Amino acid sequence: MSIKIRHLVDGCKLEDVGRGITARINGLGYWCSFRVGQHFYRHCMDGSVVLGAGATPLLKEQMITVHECYFCWINSVPPQDEIVVKSHSLSMADYDRLAKRYGAVYPEEVAILPPDRYGDIVIAPAIGCPNRKCTFCAFYRNKPYKVLSEAALVEHFADVGRLYCGKMHSACGVFLGLANAMALSQRRLVFCLDEICKRFGALKKGVATFADPDFSAKRTDG
Numbered sequence: 001m002s003i004k005i006r007h008l009v010d011g012c013k014l015e016d017v018g019r020g021i022t023a024r025i026n027g028l029g030y031w032c033s034f035r036v037g038q039h040f041y042r043h044c045m046d047g048s049v050v051l052g053a054g055a056t057p058l059l060k061e062q063m064i065t066v067h068e069c070y071f072c073w074i075n076s077v078p079p080q081d082e083i084v085v086k087s088h089s090l091s092m093a094d095y096d097r098l099a100k101r102y103g104a105v106y107p108e109e110v111a112i113l114p115p116d117r118y119g120d121i122v123i124a125p126a127i128g129c130p131n132r133k134c135t136f137c138a139f140y141r142n143k144p145y146k147v148l149s150e151a152a153l154v155e156h157f158a159d160v161g162r163l164y165c166g167k168m169h170s171a172c173g174v175f176l177g178l179a180n181a182m183a184l185s186q187r188r189l190v191f192c193l194d195e196i197c198k199r200f201g202a203l204k205k206g207v208a209t210f211a212d213p214d215f216s217a218k219r220t221d222g
């Protein structure tokens with residue numbers, strides 16, 4: 001068996017040319033993407049598994065089949081790398097636990113991100129949208145808007161840190177959510193940005209957010 005390993009900022013990519021399989025595994029050993037022949041799967045932090053470019057969600061039984069296929073394959077890969085060893089040690093129960101932890105950190109689903117920010121770590125100083133009047137809105141129209149208190153926000157940062165472990169310092173960017181972080185007061189926004197700076201260090205892609213000008217706090221240059 002010939003396996004090529006390429007190390008990435010967070011994890012590695014394995015290529016099993018003989019069997020037409022590739023997988024990207026994060027630094028904790030969880031698979032993030034898994035290609036078997038023509039089938040390309042992505043494992044999302046919320047526990048879902050999606051198929052193909054259209055990100056079609058799989059049913060529970062289908063997800064289990066994909067995980068089993070991955071376990072079967074990764075366990076046949078020699079323990080030639082620390083990340084492979086970590087991946088060997090993970091079971092379905094670990095993936096379920098990760099999904100539960102993710103659900104606890106983001107009780108409000110992260111419904112949408114701009115495509116160029118899919119790799120960001122999401123910080124949610126507020127949930128929902130202060131507007132909620134757009135009739136076409138499929139994501140936040142019927143959800144309550146709530147800004148986290150400063151204490152709850154500090155706890156959220158700590159929870160995110162525990163969820164992503166080492167990835168905090170290798171993240172390319174942070175997305176400040178959820179629907180419109182520009183609605184935060186200047187004081188709260190600056191607090192968030194200071195915390196991000198302190199905990200993430202320099203971010204290659206910086207910090208991004210959605211902004212609805214009708215519901216954004218007034219800003220000054222100073």
Ligand code: SF4
Pocket residue numbers: 129130131132133134136137138139140141179212
């Ligand atoms: S501003 Fe955006 S998120 Fe808020 S209700 Fe309108 S479309 Fe939805």
